[in-house]
Amino acid sequence: MSVLPDDWALPALDARNERWFTSQSIAVQRCSGCATRQHPPEEICHRCGASSFDHDVLAPTGTVFSFTVAHYAVNRALADSVPYAVVLVSLDEDPAVRVVGNLPGVPCEDIRIGMAVEAYWEERTAEDGTVIHLPQWRLR
Ligand SMILES: [Zn+2]
Numbered sequence: 001m002s003v004l005p006d007d008w009a010l011p012a013l014d015a016r017n018e019r020w021f022t023s024q025s026i027a028v029q030r031c032s033g034c035a036t037r038q039h040p041p042e043e044i045c046h047r048c049g050a051s052s053f054d055h056d057v058l059a060p061t062g063t064v065f066s067f068t069v070a071h072y073a074v075n076r077a078l079a080d081s082v083p084y085a086v087v088l089v090s091l092d093e094d095p096a097v098r099v100v101g102n103l104p105g106v107p108c109e110d111i112r113i114g115m116a117v118e119a120y121w122e123e124r125t126a127e128d129g130t131v132i133h134l135p136q137w138r139l140r
Contacts, residue, residue: 118140
């Protein structure tokens with residue numbers, strides 16, 4: 001029950017995103033200068049411009065802030081997945097932080113803004129053996 005096929009390209013890891021894709025936690029970047037959390041991880045704080053960060057591990061729960069449904073497979077590899085939903089989840093511990101993912105297992109016509117969801121992780125192994133955990137969402 002996965003939107004992305006097993007051979008889908010995996011994200012390239014770097015110092016900023018490695019924790020997000022490998023820790024199996026909602027590890028969100030927090031600015032060392034102003035304590036603002038932001039996601040996805042970036043080089044510069046979008047609030048104060050600082051470039052030093054720590055991470056906060058937040059509860060893996062949130063609500064659907066918005067969503068869209070893809071009916072057309074922009075890539076042939078997604079042909080078996082359409083229609084599928086892409087959800088934007090607002091985290092319970094910091095609603096200003098929003099995370100993109102899928103909500104497999106829920107018919108697209110049943111998805112509503114405000115639905116309570118929790119994260120789970122899809123495990124994939126990159127060609128170099130690195131194990132990547134892709135955050136996804138399910139109803140709670
Ligand atoms: Zn900042």
